[in-house]
Amino acid sequence: MSITDDVLAAATRARVAARGLALATRAQKDTTLHAMAEALLTRGDEVLAGNAEDVARAEAGGSPANIIDRLRLTRERLEGMAQGLRDVAGLADPVGEVVRGSVLANGLELRQVRVPFGVVGMIYEARPNVTADAAGICLKSGNAVLLRGSSSARSSNAAIVAVLRDAVEASGLEPDIVQMVPGDSHESVKVLMQARGHVDVLIPRGGAGLIQSVVDESTVPVIETGVGNCHVYVDSRADLDKALRVVLNAKTHRTSVCNAAESLLVHADVADEFLPRVVRALQDEQVTIHGDAAFASYEGVVPATDDDWATEYLSLDIAARVVPDLDTALEHIRQWSSGHSDAILTEDQGAARRFVAEVDSAAVLVNASTRFTDGGEFGFGAEIGISTQKLHARGPMGLPEMTSTKYVVIGDGHVR
Amino acid sequence: MSITDDVLAAATRARVAARGLALATRAQKDTTLHAMAEALLTRGDEVLAGNAEDVARAEAGGSPANIIDRLRLTRERLEGMAQGLRDVAGLADPVGEVVRGSVLANGLELRQVRVPFGVVGMIYEARPNVTADAAGICLKSGNAVLLRGSSSARSSNAAIVAVLRDAVEASGLEPDIVQMVPGDSHESVKVLMQARGHVDVLIPRGGAGLIQSVVDESTVPVIETGVGNCHVYVDSRADLDKALRVVLNAKTHRTSVCNAAESLLVHADVADEFLPRVVRALQDEQVTIHGDAAFASYEGVVPATDDDWATEYLSLDIAARVVPDLDTALEHIRQWSSGHSDAILTEDQGAARRFVAEVDSAAVLVNASTRFTDGGEFGFGAEIGISTQKLHARGPMGLPEMTSTKYVVIGDGHVR
Numbered sequence: 107m108s109i110t111d112d113v114l115a116a117a118t119r120a121r122v123a124a125r126g127l128a129l130a131t132r133a134q135k136d137t138t139l140h141a142m143a144e145a146l147l148t149r150g151d152e153v154l155a156g157n158a159e160d161v162a163r164a165e166a167g168g169s170p171a172n173i174i175d176r177l178r179l180t181r182e183r184l185e186g187m188a189q190g191l192r193d194v195a196g197l198a199d200p201v202g203e204v205v206r207g208s209v210l211a212n213g214l215e216l217r218q219v220r221v222p223f224g225v226v227g228m229i230y231e232a233r234p235n236v237t238a239d240a241a242g243i244c245l246k247s248g249n250a251v252l253l254r255g256s257s258s259a260r261s262s263n264a265a266i267v268a269v270l271r272d273a274v275e276a277s278g279l280e281p282d283i284v285q286m287v288p289g290d291s292h293e294s295v296k297v298l299m300q301a302r303g304h305v306d307v308l309i310p311r312g313g314a315g316l317i318q319s320v321v322d323e324s325t326v327p328v329i330e331t332g333v334g335n336c337h338v339y340v341d342s343r344a345d346l347d348k349a350l351r352v353v354l355n356a357k358t359h360r361t362s363v364c365n366a367a368e369s370l371l372v373h374a375d376v377a378d379e380f381l382p383r384v385v386r387a388l389q390d391e392q393v394t395i396h397g398d399a400a401f402a403s404y405e406g407v408v409p410a411t412d413d414d415w416a417t418e419y420l421s422l423d424i425a426a427r428v429v430p431d432l433d434t435a436l437e438h439i440r441q442w443s444s445g446h447s448d449a450i451l452t453e454d455q456g457a458a459r460r461f462v463a464e465v466d467s468a469a470v471l472v473n474a475s476t477r478f479t480d481g482g483e484f485g486f487g488a489e490i491g492i493s494t495q496k497l498h499a500r501g502p503m504g505l506p507e508m509t510s511t512k513y514v515v516i517g518d519g520h521v522r
Numbered sequence: 523m524s525i526t527d528d529v530l531a532a533a534t535r536a537r538v539a540a541r542g543l544a545l546a547t548r549a550q551k552d553t554t555l556h557a558m559a560e561a562l563l564t565r566g567d568e569v570l571a572g573n574a575e576d577v578a579r580a581e582a583g584g585s586p587a588n589i590i591d592r593l594r595l596t597r598e599r600l601e602g603m604a605q606g607l608r609d610v611a612g613l614a615d616p617v618g619e620v621v622r623g624s625v626l627a628n629g630l631e632l633r634q635v636r637v638p639f640g641v642v643g644m645i646y647e648a649r650p651n652v653t654a655d656a657a658g659i660c661l662k663s664g665n666a667v668l669l670r671g672s673s674s675a676r677s678s679n680a681a682i683v684a685v686l687r688d689a690v691e692a693s694g695l696e697p698d699i700v701q702m703v704p705g706d707s708h709e710s711v712k713v714l715m716q717a718r719g720h721v722d723v724l725i726p727r728g729g730a731g732l733i734q735s736v737v738d739e740s741t742v743p744v745i746e747t748g749v750g751n752c753h754v755y756v757d758s759r760a761d762l763d764k765a766l767r768v769v770l771n772a773k774t775h776r777t778s779v780c781n782a783a784e785s786l787l788v789h790a791d792v793a794d795e796f797l798p799r800v801v802r803a804l805q806d807e808q809v810t811i812h813g814d815a816a817f818a819s820y821e822g823v824v825p826a827t828d829d830d831w832a833t834e835y836l837s838l839d840i841a842a843r844v845v846p847d848l849d850t851a852l853e854h855i856r857q858w859s860s861g862h863s864d865a866i867l868t869e870d871q872g873a874a875r876r877f878v879a880e881v882d883s884a885a886v887l888v889n890a891s892t893r894f895t896d897g898g899e900f901g902f903g904a905e906i907g908i909s910t911q912k913l914h915a916r917g918p919m920g921l922p923e924m925t926s927t928k929y930v931v932i933g934d935g936h937v938r
Contacts, residue, residue: 129879208901214890216900223912224882302737306912321718325738327913348935355937451935462930463545466640474630474933483938484632484929485624496639496722496926497743498914510912513900514878517890519764519867521771522899 112288113297116252117304120225123282124250128222130279132199135246138277139195142245143188145273146238146266150184156265157234164258172362176233177259187238187266190488194242197487200505201248215516220509222248223306227287227298228490229254229320231312234262241270241284243490247508252305254287254295256312299324306510311491314418329498331491334364334446335418336476339435339461340384341452342375348473349451350383355475356449358391362420364492365447365479369415370426371435377428384426393422400428415442432457436464443467445494447479468494468501528704529713532668533720536641539698540666544638546695548615551662554693555611558661559604561689562654562682566600572681573650580674588778592649593675603654603682606904610658613903616921617664631932636925638664639722643703643714644906645670645736647728650678657686657700659906663924668721670703670711672728715740722926727907730834745915747907750780750862751834752892755851755877756800757868758791764889765867766799771891772865774807778836780908781863781895785831786842787851793844800842809838816844831858848873852880859883861910863895884910884917 107115127135146153157179164174200220207217226249228240237253244251255263264286271281287298299308302325310320314333321328338356340349356367372380377400385404388395395401396410407426414425415438429435439448449471450461458472469479479502481489486504493499499507523531543551562569573595580590616636623633642665644656653669660667671679680702687697703710715724718741726736730749737744754772756765772783788796793816801820804811811817812826823842830841831854845851855864865887866877874888885895895918897905902920909915915923 125880128882210899210901214894218917221882322741327743327911329913345935351935351937359938458932464541466544466637467928469929469931471931472933474931474936475938477938478630478931478933478936479929483626485626495743497745500926501634501929510916512883513885513895513917515885515887515890515894516874517888517894519761519767520890520894521767522775522891522893 109289109291109293110297113294114301114304116285116288117225117298117301119282120250120252120285121304123280124222124224124248126280127245127250127283128201128224128248130248134277134279135199136195138274138279139191139242139245141273141277142238142242142270143191145269146184146188146191149269150181153184153262153265153269154179154181156261159261160234160259169258177262179234179262183235187235190235190239191242194246194488197246197505199246200509203506205511212520213517214520217514218511219514220506221512223508223510225250225252225305226508227252227254227301227305227308227326229295229298229308229310229312229316231256231316234259234266236311237263237266238270239488240490241267243488243505243508245274245283247505249508250283250285252285252287252298254298257290260290296323299326302326309491329491329493329503330495331493331503332364332446333418333444333494334366334492335369335416335442335444336365336367336446337369337371337439337443337448338367338476339371339439339448339450340373340376340380341432341450341454341457342373343454343457344373344376344451345453346376346380346383349380350387352449352451352473352475353384354387354391356477357388357393357424358422359475359477361422363477364418365476366420367449367476368417368419368424369442370424371438372426372428373432373435374428374430381428388424391422393424396423396425398427401426418444432460436461439465446492447471447476449474449476468492525705525707525709526713529710530717530720532701532704533641533714533717535698536666536668536701537720539696540638540640540664542696543661543666543699544617544640544664546664550693550695551615552611554690554695555607555658555661557689557693558654558658558686559607561685562600562604562607565685566597569600569678569681569685570595570597572677575677576675585674593678595650595678599651603651606651606655607658610662610904610921613662613921615662616925619922621927628936629933630936633930634927635930636922637928639924639926641666641668641721642924643668643670643717643721643724643742645711645714645724645726645728645732647672647732650675650682652727653679653682654686655904656906657683659904659921659924661690661699663921665924666699666701668701668703668714670714673706676706712739715742718742725907745907745909745919746911747909747919748780748862749834749860749910750782750908751785751832751858751860752781752783752862753785753787753855753859753864754783754892755787755855755864755866756789756792756796757848757866757870757873758789759870759873760789760792760867761869762792762796762799765796766803768865768867768889768891769800770803770807772893773804773809773840774838775891775893777838779893780834781892782836783865783892784833784835784840785858786840787854788842788844789848789851790844790846797844804840807838809840812839812841814843817842834860848876852877855881862908863887863892865890865892884908
């Protein structure tokens with residue numbers, strides 16, 4: 107069989123298995139999720155052995171330390187993956203939820219109910235814990251999943267999927283609801299991306315390059331996730347103590363994540379007071395500031411170019427600019443923001459209201475760190491990714507975002 | 523300027539105009555919609571003159587009578603278009619609706635609110651009334667619209683858009699919220715379909731060929747609409763009087779629409795009683811039956827091929843088959859349905875429950891005609907189309923389906 111046949115055959119098995127899963131009760135799904143969690147721990151040695159192969163290959167290939175750290179699994183990380191599956195078991199089942207319902211004037215009963223998509227394709231990089239997370243979220247939302255992790259984690263992912271499939275089967279569900287995409291070449295990803303009709307939705311999770319290539323090459327509908335060029339704007343009426351705290355948190359709390367701040371805008375009216383404080387505080391935390399002329403007058407600040415306004419650093423770097431007014435801040439964000447999360451610091455109700463209304467991003471925050479844009483922080487309990495597109499889902503995606511709906515119409519021989 | 527430049531320039535004007543429209547109050551939008559309705563009537567002569575050109579061209583080109591009928595505008599049809607705009611003015615404004623909201627454990631206020639997409643592209647065929655409908659629905663949902671009707675209606679559409687733009691401008695909104703796509707070649711449609719980032723969503727409305735080509739060629743996210751290979755299944759426990767009424771209504775009430783029935787499945791247990799009745803009743807209404815062996819034993823029934831199971835006739839034709847059981851009916855629908863609307867006739871609660879759970883279509887109906895799958899019938903007040911895809915919207919799309927959402931997070935210096 108060709109790789110095309112292999113991938114489409116896997117998708118077809120997923121489609122058939124998804125039909126059974128769509129009819130599974132919440133109790134069946136939760137029992138299975140607990141069995142999956144248990145299996146990851148009792149068969150942890152297999153997973154760690156697979157992971158050791160990946161780590162050894164990465165080290166031999168000279169991968170940087172931070173990449174190897176993301177790749178490496180430990181007993182503790184396995185426990186985290188298992189707990190993630192148990193957490194998903196504890197969440198409400200989105201399938202069957204009545205989104206709206208009414209009785210029409212003619213007596214027809216109308217209900218819009220949540221149903222699974224069917225078959226979900228996940229294309230993701232490096233961290234092998236995504237394999238278990240995605241399997242759990244897809245299972246609970248009634249979707250079969252085709253998993254395509256990075257080839258650097260292939261032994262880890264293969265071991266995790268083998269363990270999870272056995273647990274699914276032992277629990278009485280069809281194991282083909284969780285599958286790896288066959289093949290390890292780019293060709294197999296390409297087949298997946300072109301499998302319109304076989305795969306209902308593709309979710310890429312990873313860097314900007316990965317996401318862009320999936321968006322460009324897919325005929326399957328895609329939910330774009332996660333590129334975050336996030337801004338913090340300190341208004342003329344900001345409380346500068348709060349502003350300093352929020353800027354530091356948004357930039358330095360965790361730098362490698364999509365909701366970290368990458369650009370700082372400061373209103374000219376507070377520049378004289380705020381710049382010395384924020385420059386020192388950021389530099390104390392080892393942050394490199396790429397600043398406009400106003401910022402660049404401070405020692406250690408690197409002059410910024412347009413590239414800096416566009417960059418998602420994901421590191422201890424921040425672009426910084428002084429703006430003459432709120433309009434310029436809004437214009438800057440309109441031009442450069444990736445539409446993920448942008449924050450204003452202000453005590454002025456009018457400025458906050460304009461910022462909330464005019465910034466067109468998945469999350470707009472007032473006097474709060476961009477780091478809060480997160481399924482966990484929002485109370486969703488689980489998150490498959492953060493959508494930066496406008497269709498279907500926008501912002502953190504929990505279980506309900508992993509479903510479609512159907513209309514159910516009940517009559518008694520009704521005709522028009 | 524090249525056609526590419528022309529189309530992208532129009533999209534850019536739409537983007538800028540959309541920003542203002544997103545901030546418009548409901549009162550401003552409703553006033554504008556009433557002005558648009560009024561202008562269509564007071565300047566009806568201009569619209570009818572444009573339409574007369576299109577009709578003359580179609581007649582000279584030898585278009586069939588039903589196409590010319592769809593194309594032709596009258597005073598009465600103008601009044602219908604105007605009333606449609608007034609109806610939209612009467613509907614609730616989806617923009618700003620709080621979809622969900624809560625206060626998180628740390629005191630952060632979280633709200634998910636509806637916001638416009640921004641720029642919507644409509645690609646549609648023949649009927650010029652879609653021009654006014656789409657303009658009204660997009661305006662009320664806060665979206666700028668780029669309209670690309672069929673070239674056979676170009677003079678009608680140009681006249682309608684000119685009238686509507688003047689009314690928009692006179693009402694104080696930016697006229698570029700309603701624009702025709704520049705150019706009349708396929709090249710200009712192609713630019714529109716590739717204008718990812720400039721256009722937020724494309725909605726094709728028309729025949730299967732149009733929709734397929736938009737799905738295939740677009741990099742802009744698409745909402746597929748309207749292809750309906752709809753089934754009516756008459757179960758062993760059906761009330762045959764109700765069944766006859768529903769089959770006739772679903773097939774003959776209006777044949778050219780996507781929610782008309784195209785296939786009839788009858789359980790073998792009731793075939794002896796039901797087939798003579800339904801064959802006679804359908805033939806009395808001039809319906810040609812394309813039947814399996816059981817049906818083909820009746821006079822006038824044409825033997826069916828697989829093509830018949832796959833066909834959306836949109837005419838006085840129906841494919842018909844006797845099935846041995848519910849499972850075979852479900853399997854037939856799984857194989858051939860376009861996922862629009864499928865109905866079961868049964869008094870058996872168990873059969874109804876299985877049909878509703880297992881048929882994966884936008885609308886699943888029990889003891890009711892497929893003709894009810896319609897925004898008007900569902901009480902949405904306006905409909906831009908019927909989505910047959912699973913992402914974002916499924917089934918009839920009203921005003922809320924023409925929006926995205928954003929998260930608004932309000933804190934008081936909150937950090938993680």
